[in-house]
Amino acid sequence: MTLSESAALEVDQLPDQLAVDTLRFLAADMVEAANSGHPGMPMGAAPMAWTLWSRHLRHDPADPNWPDRDRFVLSAGHGSALLYGLLHLFGYDVTEADLRAFRQLGSRTPGHPEFGETPGVECTTGPLGQGLAMAVGMAIAERMSNARFPQITAHRTYAIVGDGCLMEGVSHEAASLAGTLGLGRLIVLFDDNEITIDGAVERSCADDQLARFAAYGWHTVAVADGTDIAAIDAAITEAKEDDRPSLIAVRTVIGHGAPDVAGTAKAHGAPLGSDQLTRAKTQAGWTLPPFTVPEQLKQTCANLAAQGAREHVRWLTRFADQDPAQAARFHRAQARLLPDGLRASLRGIIGTAPRATRQSSQACLEVLAPIMPELVGGSADLAGSTGTNYGEVITRDDFSHRAIAFGIREFGMAAILNGISLHGGFRVFGSTFLVFADYLRPALRLSALMRQPVIYVLTHDSVAVGEDGPTHQPVEHIESLRIIPNVTVVRPADDAETAQAWEAALERTYGPTVLVLSRQSLPQLTIGSSDANPTIELVATGSEVALAHEVAKLLRATGDRVRVTSAQDRTRFTPDPTVTTVSIEAGVTAGWEGTVDLAIGLDEFGHSGPGAEVLAHLGFTAEAIARRIQG
Amino acid sequence: MTLSESAALEVDQLPDQLAVDTLRFLAADMVEAANSGHPGMPMGAAPMAWTLWSRHLRHDPADPNWPDRDRFVLSAGHGSALLYGLLHLFGYDVTEADLRAFRQLGSRTPGHPEFGETPGVECTTGPLGQGLAMAVGMAIAERMSNARFPQITAHRTYAIVGDGCLMEGVSHEAASLAGTLGLGRLIVLFDDNEITIDGAVERSCADDQLARFAAYGWHTVAVADGTDIAAIDAAITEAKEDDRPSLIAVRTVIGHGAPDVAGTAKAHGAPLGSDQLTRAKTQAGWTLPPFTVPEQLKQTCANLAAQGAREHVRWLTRFADQDPAQAARFHRAQARLLPDGLRASLRGIIGTAPRATRQSSQACLEVLAPIMPELVGGSADLAGSTGTNYGEVITRDDFSHRAIAFGIREFGMAAILNGISLHGGFRVFGSTFLVFADYLRPALRLSALMRQPVIYVLTHDSVAVGEDGPTHQPVEHIESLRIIPNVTVVRPADDAETAQAWEAALERTYGPTVLVLSRQSLPQLTIGSSDANPTIELVATGSEVALAHEVAKLLRATGDRVRVTSAQDRTRFTPDPTVTTVSIEAGVTAGWEGTVDLAIGLDEFGHSGPGAEVLAHLGFTAEAIARRIQG
Structure with missing residues (x-):
C-alpha cells in the first residue's frame, strides 16, 4: 500500500477496546517476563494513551527525528512498558524481541525510558516531575521555533504525568512558567489513580490539582472515567482549542483488570504473577499468546502511521518552499553546527583591564548573540548578577526574543533547558549562583545522562562572594559537579580563558558544560611566565x-x-x-x-x-x- | 519594673508608625554601613513584621529557647536586617554594636540569618523556599509535641515569605503537605511586592497565589495595603481562628519610602546610598541619628517583652504541674539525650542470615521505636522499599503517631526534617533512594550548616539496583555527600555495622548523618579474618x-x-x-x-x-x- 492508496481512517471504526487490551497485556507480559517492573500504570493509563496516539498525535514512526512532529513525554517513566507497547504498535523500530528483552542488559527497552536508547523516546524519565518540566521546555522551543520559522513549525507537546510528578516541586516551577508563557500547545494528561507506592495519595496529598493548575493560568478539565475513550478524546479536542496550557485529569484505576490488586499500591511496582495475569486475561476475554498484537490492530496502526507519514511529506513540501537562507539556518541549528568565525569573535572580548569572569562571560554572550541566533537561554532571576543579560525576554505574546526569564526556579530552569535542547534547533544556557547548583542538580544529571549540550553558567564561585555568607558561598560544589559522569566543568581565570571556555562549551555537542565564574574582579594573566627547571x-x-x-x-x-x-x-x-x-x-x-x-x-x-x-x-x-x- | 508591676499594653496605644519607621531606618542604616545588603524587603515588610511581633508573637526575649515560644521564620532571608532590627528592639542579645557590625566577619548579624549565630534566629534562611518548608516542619513538630505533651505545648509558627520563596518548588512540596495535615497553627505572611531581583514578578510568574494555596487546603486572605496595620492585624487574627494553615498576601512596596527606587528592583539588593537615605528620612520626618531607637519605642518593646516573660512564667508553672515522668521524658528529648541500653538494643538485631542493609536498618528502627519515642520520621513515599516502615502515619486528626508520610517530595521532606529538628523535642530521620539525594541536597546542606542531627536513610546505593536503570543507580552520590562539610556518611556492610551506624548517627548531635544502604542481600561478615603480615x-x-x-x-x-x-x-x-x-x-x-x-x-x-x-x-x-x- 502506498501513501496515496491508504484511505483516511474513520475514528468510529477504530478497534479501541482491542488496542487498549493489547497495550495492557503487552505491558503486563513485559513485566512478567522481566520479573521486574511496573504493570499498574500501563494498565490504568492505556486508554488515555491510545486515545492520544490514535486520534491526536502527529508523528511519523518511520522518521522519529522529523523536526515538526508532536512530542510525547511519559513523565511517569516507570510506566515505560506502556510507551514501548505504543512504539511497537505504531511501527517504530521496537520489535517483539525488544519487548521480550524488557529491562535486560543492552536492550532498547530499559526499565525507564532513556533518550538515545530507543527510537521514539523523546527524553529520559523516571526521576519524577522532570518529564513534565522537559515537556514545558519542548513547548517553549516549539513557540520559539515557530517565531523564527513559522511556515514549518506548528506542533504540540503532550505528556502523561502521575501523582508523583505533581507532588514534586519541579512540577510547580515548570507549570507556573508554562502558565505565565501561555503555552497553549502543551497538553498534559494526569493519570489520576489516587495511588502511590506507599498507599493512597490522600495519606500525603490533598491537593485539588485542577484548582492548582487553574491558579497557574492553565485550562483544566476532568474526565471521570479513564476508560471512556470518547470523553478523553473530547477533553483533548477541547484542550487543543484552548489557548492556555491544559491539564486533563483522567480518573483511572491502577492495575485496571488485575483481579486482586487493581486499585491498590500492590499493582504499582511488582509483576502481577502468572496466576493473576492469567485471570486478568480470562476476565478480559483475551486468548492470544503473550506479546501478540492482533492483525486487525496491526493494520489500524499501520494506517495511522501512514497518515503521519503523509503529514511529514506535506511538511517537507513546505520546507522546500522556504527561503534557502532560512532553510540553511534551520539546518545548521538542527545539526548543532557552529558558525564560521566563532573563535575569532570570542577572542575579540579579550582585554587588559581586570574584570570578573562573569563579566568576561557577559562579553562572550554579547558577541555570540548576533552570530548564533539559535543560542537561547536565561537565568533563574539572576541575569544581571551572573552576566547573562541577553536582550529582551520572551513573553506569551512574543517568542521571537532569545532570552528567557525563568524566575526563581533553578531546577525548573535546568529541566526546561533539557527540554529545549532535546526538542532541537537551539543551543541553550542557564545561569544562577554556583551554590544553587544544588537546587538544579537532578536536572544537570539528566543533561549528562541524555548527552545534552546544556551550558550552565554558575557564578559567585567561592567564599569570595563575601557578605552574603555561607548559604551563598560554594565550597564543595565545584568538586561535586566534576564527579558527575559526562559533565565538563571549566573554571577560567580571565578573559582569554573565559572565551576559550565558551568556545569549548559550544563545541561540545554530547554533554553539558558547567562554566564556573567569579563574582570578584580578576587580572588579565599576561603576567608571570614560568621559571626554567621549576621545582x-x-x-x-x-x-x-x-x-x-x-x-x-x-x-x-x-x-x-x-x-x-x-x-x-x-x-x-x-x-x-x-x-x-x-x-x-x-x-x-x-x-x-x-x-x-x-x-x-x-x-x-x-x-x-x-x-x-x-x-x-x-x-x-x-x-x-x-x-x-x-x- | 518587675513583671507584676507592668501593666497590660493597650494595642491602640502602640506607637506603630514610630516602630515601623525605626525598623525601616535601622535596616537601611545597617545596609548603608555595611555598604552591602538588601534594604528593599525590610522597608516594605516592616509594617507586617511589627504588627505580628507587637500583637501576636508569643515569646520571651530573655529566653530564646523557651520550648513553647511561637516560632518566627524569615524565609525571605535576604531581609535579615529586618529580623535583626526586631531582635534588637525586643531585647534579644543583639546590641546596637551588633547592628553596626552587620555583614562583618565574626559578627552576630551575618548577611543572611544563621541559626546558632544570633539569639532569636530560629533557622538559617537565604536559600529561597526552605524557610517556608522549615516553618512547616516546626508546625508539624508543634502538633506532634502537643499530642504527647498537651498541657505544655500550644504555640504557633509564623513565617514571612517573598515571591522567590513561592516560586521555588520546595514551597509547593511543603505547602501541599501543610494543607494535607491541616496545620492550623501555621500562619504565613507573603510580602507581595511584585518585584524580584531581575524586575517585575509578572515577567516570570503569573500565579494567583491565593488560589494556589486554597487548592492546597489553606485559608487565604489578602491585605490590599501593606502599611495598614489594622488590616494586617485583622488578617492575622482571622488566620489564628481558622483551623487551616493560613496564607496572608500583603501587598507591599519594596523599598517603601526611598524616593527614587521604591517599587523597583533597584531597591532589592544594594544600599540606597547616603543621598537617597537622607531624602527618605527627611520625607518621613525622621531626625534621629543612624541606629537610634526612640525611647518611647524602647519602653513599648520592653513592656511587650515583659508580657512574653509572664507567659513564660505561667508556662513554667504548668510545666511543674506535669507528671514527673512525663517531664523527664520531655527534658530528655529536648536535651537529645539517648536512652539507657541503646547499644544493647541495637546489637540485638544482629543475625546470621543474609539480608540487605536496608532490612538491617528496618530492624534497627523496630528496636528504636519503643525506647526512643522522640524518634520520628518517614519517607518520601518509599517507606516499604527503604526499610523505614515505622508504624502508623500522622494525620490531620491524629499527631500521636511517630511516622510521617512525606509524599513524593524529597526536598520538602529534608527541609521539614530540619524544621522538626530545629523545633526541638524530637530526633528525626527521612528516607528515599540514594540517587534522589540530589533532589534533597539543598536541605541536607542546611542540616550540615545548622548542625542539625538529621538522619538520612538512603538506600538502593549502587548500580546493583539493576533493572530500574541509570536514573535510579547512584554512581557519584556517595562521594558527593562525603564532601559536604559537617556531613557524616556511613555505608555499613552487614547487620553489625548497620546497628553500629544507627548508634553513631543517634550519638551525633551536631550534624547530619547519611546512612547508605543496599537494596540487595548481603552476607553477615563473620567470615574471613585477615592474614598476618599482609602485602x-x-x-x-x-x-x-x-x-x-x-x-x-x-x-x-x-x-x-x-x-x-x-x-x-x-x-x-x-x-x-x-x-x-x-x-x-x-x-x-x-x-x-x-x-x-x-x-x-x-x-x-x-x-x-x-x-x-x-x-x-x-x-x-x-x-x-x-x-x-x-x-
Whole structure:
C-alpha cells in the first residue's frame, strides 16, 4: 500500500477496546517476563494513551527525528512498558524481541525510558516531575521555533504525568512558567489513580490539582472515567482549542483488570504473577499468546502511521518552499553546527583591564548573540548578577526574543533547558549562583545522562562572594559537579580563558558544560611566565590562578623556581612527577588530595564578611599559602 | 519594673508608625554601613513584621529557647536586617554594636540569618523556599509535641515569605503537605511586592497565589495595603481562628519610602546610598541619628517583652504541674539525650542470615521505636522499599503517631526534617533512594550548616539496583555527600555495622548523618579474618566488603597475603603505607584516587538490567577485580 492508496481512517471504526487490551497485556507480559517492573500504570493509563496516539498525535514512526512532529513525554517513566507497547504498535523500530528483552542488559527497552536508547523516546524519565518540566521546555522551543520559522513549525507537546510528578516541586516551577508563557500547545494528561507506592495519595496529598493548575493560568478539565475513550478524546479536542496550557485529569484505576490488586499500591511496582495475569486475561476475554498484537490492530496502526507519514511529506513540501537562507539556518541549528568565525569573535572580548569572569562571560554572550541566533537561554532571576543579560525576554505574546526569564526556579530552569535542547534547533544556557547548583542538580544529571549540550553558567564561585555568607558561598560544589559522569566543568581565570571556555562549551555537542565564574574582579594573566627547571608547580583554577602568581612571586623571592598552571578543566591536568605539585582552589581538597603533593583548599563552610577578609580568615592569602608551602 | 508591676499594653496605644519607621531606618542604616545588603524587603515588610511581633508573637526575649515560644521564620532571608532590627528592639542579645557590625566577619548579624549565630534566629534562611518548608516542619513538630505533651505545648509558627520563596518548588512540596495535615497553627505572611531581583514578578510568574494555596487546603486572605496595620492585624487574627494553615498576601512596596527606587528592583539588593537615605528620612520626618531607637519605642518593646516573660512564667508553672515522668521524658528529648541500653538494643538485631542493609536498618528502627519515642520520621513515599516502615502515619486528626508520610517530595521532606529538628523535642530521620539525594541536597546542606542531627536513610546505593536503570543507580552520590562539610556518611556492610551506624548517627548531635544502604542481600561478615603480615589491603564499603572478601580468597589462592578493611566511614580510614592498598567501591573513584594505590570504582553511568549482570558488565566481579589487582 502506498501513501496515496491508504484511505483516511474513520475514528468510529477504530478497534479501541482491542488496542487498549493489547497495550495492557503487552505491558503486563513485559513485566512478567522481566520479573521486574511496573504493570499498574500501563494498565490504568492505556486508554488515555491510545486515545492520544490514535486520534491526536502527529508523528511519523518511520522518521522519529522529523523536526515538526508532536512530542510525547511519559513523565511517569516507570510506566515505560506502556510507551514501548505504543512504539511497537505504531511501527517504530521496537520489535517483539525488544519487548521480550524488557529491562535486560543492552536492550532498547530499559526499565525507564532513556533518550538515545530507543527510537521514539523523546527524553529520559523516571526521576519524577522532570518529564513534565522537559515537556514545558519542548513547548517553549516549539513557540520559539515557530517565531523564527513559522511556515514549518506548528506542533504540540503532550505528556502523561502521575501523582508523583505533581507532588514534586519541579512540577510547580515548570507549570507556573508554562502558565505565565501561555503555552497553549502543551497538553498534559494526569493519570489520576489516587495511588502511590506507599498507599493512597490522600495519606500525603490533598491537593485539588485542577484548582492548582487553574491558579497557574492553565485550562483544566476532568474526565471521570479513564476508560471512556470518547470523553478523553473530547477533553483533548477541547484542550487543543484552548489557548492556555491544559491539564486533563483522567480518573483511572491502577492495575485496571488485575483481579486482586487493581486499585491498590500492590499493582504499582511488582509483576502481577502468572496466576493473576492469567485471570486478568480470562476476565478480559483475551486468548492470544503473550506479546501478540492482533492483525486487525496491526493494520489500524499501520494506517495511522501512514497518515503521519503523509503529514511529514506535506511538511517537507513546505520546507522546500522556504527561503534557502532560512532553510540553511534551520539546518545548521538542527545539526548543532557552529558558525564560521566563532573563535575569532570570542577572542575579540579579550582585554587588559581586570574584570570578573562573569563579566568576561557577559562579553562572550554579547558577541555570540548576533552570530548564533539559535543560542537561547536565561537565568533563574539572576541575569544581571551572573552576566547573562541577553536582550529582551520572551513573553506569551512574543517568542521571537532569545532570552528567557525563568524566575526563581533553578531546577525548573535546568529541566526546561533539557527540554529545549532535546526538542532541537537551539543551543541553550542557564545561569544562577554556583551554590544553587544544588537546587538544579537532578536536572544537570539528566543533561549528562541524555548527552545534552546544556551550558550552565554558575557564578559567585567561592567564599569570595563575601557578605552574603555561607548559604551563598560554594565550597564543595565545584568538586561535586566534576564527579558527575559526562559533565565538563571549566573554571577560567580571565578573559582569554573565559572565551576559550565558551568556545569549548559550544563545541561540545554530547554533554553539558558547567562554566564556573567569579563574582570578584580578576587580572588579565599576561603576567608571570614560568621559571626554567621549576621545582614547584602551583596548580590553580579560576580566581586562584592570579593568587598562585602572587604566591609564586613570594616563593621566588626566597629562591624557589616555580611554574604556575591554570587547570581550568582539571581532568586535563596531569601532575608532573619531577616537581612538587601544590594545588590551590578555594573549595574542598577532595579530588586534589592524593593527586598533588599538597592540596590547599577549604574543607569547611565560609563566613559572612567582606570577601577579601573571609579569604584571609580562611588562609587564602599569598603570604599564608607561601608559608604553608615553605613550612 | 518587675513583671507584676507592668501593666497590660493597650494595642491602640502602640506607637506603630514610630516602630515601623525605626525598623525601616535601622535596616537601611545597617545596609548603608555595611555598604552591602538588601534594604528593599525590610522597608516594605516592616509594617507586617511589627504588627505580628507587637500583637501576636508569643515569646520571651530573655529566653530564646523557651520550648513553647511561637516560632518566627524569615524565609525571605535576604531581609535579615529586618529580623535583626526586631531582635534588637525586643531585647534579644543583639546590641546596637551588633547592628553596626552587620555583614562583618565574626559578627552576630551575618548577611543572611544563621541559626546558632544570633539569639532569636530560629533557622538559617537565604536559600529561597526552605524557610517556608522549615516553618512547616516546626508546625508539624508543634502538633506532634502537643499530642504527647498537651498541657505544655500550644504555640504557633509564623513565617514571612517573598515571591522567590513561592516560586521555588520546595514551597509547593511543603505547602501541599501543610494543607494535607491541616496545620492550623501555621500562619504565613507573603510580602507581595511584585518585584524580584531581575524586575517585575509578572515577567516570570503569573500565579494567583491565593488560589494556589486554597487548592492546597489553606485559608487565604489578602491585605490590599501593606502599611495598614489594622488590616494586617485583622488578617492575622482571622488566620489564628481558622483551623487551616493560613496564607496572608500583603501587598507591599519594596523599598517603601526611598524616593527614587521604591517599587523597583533597584531597591532589592544594594544600599540606597547616603543621598537617597537622607531624602527618605527627611520625607518621613525622621531626625534621629543612624541606629537610634526612640525611647518611647524602647519602653513599648520592653513592656511587650515583659508580657512574653509572664507567659513564660505561667508556662513554667504548668510545666511543674506535669507528671514527673512525663517531664523527664520531655527534658530528655529536648536535651537529645539517648536512652539507657541503646547499644544493647541495637546489637540485638544482629543475625546470621543474609539480608540487605536496608532490612538491617528496618530492624534497627523496630528496636528504636519503643525506647526512643522522640524518634520520628518517614519517607518520601518509599517507606516499604527503604526499610523505614515505622508504624502508623500522622494525620490531620491524629499527631500521636511517630511516622510521617512525606509524599513524593524529597526536598520538602529534608527541609521539614530540619524544621522538626530545629523545633526541638524530637530526633528525626527521612528516607528515599540514594540517587534522589540530589533532589534533597539543598536541605541536607542546611542540616550540615545548622548542625542539625538529621538522619538520612538512603538506600538502593549502587548500580546493583539493576533493572530500574541509570536514573535510579547512584554512581557519584556517595562521594558527593562525603564532601559536604559537617556531613557524616556511613555505608555499613552487614547487620553489625548497620546497628553500629544507627548508634553513631543517634550519638551525633551536631550534624547530619547519611546512612547508605543496599537494596540487595548481603552476607553477615563473620567470615574471613585477615592474614598476618599482609602485602595487600582491600578497602571496601557497604556491599563491596563482601565482594572484597571474595577477591581476597582468589588472591590468597595465588599466594598473596591480604587484609580486608571495611571503611564504612571513609574519613576514619588511613592507608597503611607498608602494604598495597586497593579500594573497592561501586561508585566514582574520586576521593579514593590518590589515597590508595589502586582505586576500583565506576566512573560512568550504569545500565538497566539484572543487578548482578550490570555489576559484571561493569567489572564488579571478584574475578575481574582480582585480575585487575594482579594484572
